[in-house]
Amino acid sequence: MAMPCSEPDLKPAQKEDRIDVFWHEGMLEHDTGRGVFDTGMDPGFLDVLENHPENSDRVKNMVSILKRGPISPFISWHQGRPALISELLSFHTQEYINELIEADEKQGKTICAGTFLNPRSWYAALLAAGSTISAMKHVLDGHGKIAYALVRPPGHHAQPSRADGYCFLNNAGLAVQSALTSGLDSVAVIDIDVHYGNGTAEGFYRSDKVLTVSLHMNHGSWGPSHPQNGAVDELGEGEGFGYNLNIPLPNGSGDSGYACAMTELVVPAVEKFEPKIMVLVIGQDSSAFDPNGRQCLTMEGYRKIGQIVREMADKHSKGRLVIVQEGGYHVTYSAYCLHATLEGVLNFPAPLLSDPIAYYPEDDSFATRAVESIKKYQRGIVPFFK
């Protein structure tokens, strides 16, 4: 039932509001293959092998819902472009980039578990990075207030010298670097993908110019490509101490758990930090129906997060907000949750699109307790809270 609510109010809070989307079809050419979920393996005894979760279908639906969904009049489309190698070196090491180029020349290989660089994957990765940098520059140059990089392969697990979790190049990290290079001295990154934004955190771990905040399920380290735990005590180092805030949330945290974490933990930190630009890193894999996460957000929860982030951007960053796409693997619901997030960002007074499938009852007591204990911990140790 792809139906808008009965009487949608088709006006965002501010009439002139729109979202500038950066997209390039070439990103669909990254073929992650088929197998048992994300392993690329055919055990030989299954008649039906599924697409790798990070497949092009999920992004095709994100494109089409923004082109033909009720939010479409408020979307303006911009052509993405490949990143230059010199741009990549602002976040990644030369050795690592050489390794990826070599893998591409050899027609691809498995870079780490579940992460396949196949023919055309490198081209797609360059497009994802370049399009995200373009989205940032668009906002920095004053051509728009809100830009969304609709990109794949995702990027937030990619560390300066390491691929991880379907990610090769850290799209958001590269965009943040371009903001720093342009002279900005404070950027806040809020990551709501269900997994820890370890790559972005690692890239800015020693910097007090970038506040990285990640809300994620408590999945811990998942092997050599992802040594970080995403725990509360990974706070940054040196000048960057206190500028990486991890918010690991219990499974099933849901809409009210996330709203509580945003209000109690994210808003006060951003308030103290006063960023000149905000970056919202989104993954719909924190939804109730995602094969890769157990956080149980619905469209309503994403809408609320979008509203809260918009409010922070208006208050601190003159409304300047760059949104970067990460995970989100339910082919239908990810598109719906994206739509809801952007509705929230545009501050529509009522939902434009109703939720076709959400029904889980919520128990927010675990999440509320976790948020309280994280808050207590941070207040005791993070210098800017003291």
Ligand SMILES: [Zn+2]
């Ligand atoms: Zn994810």
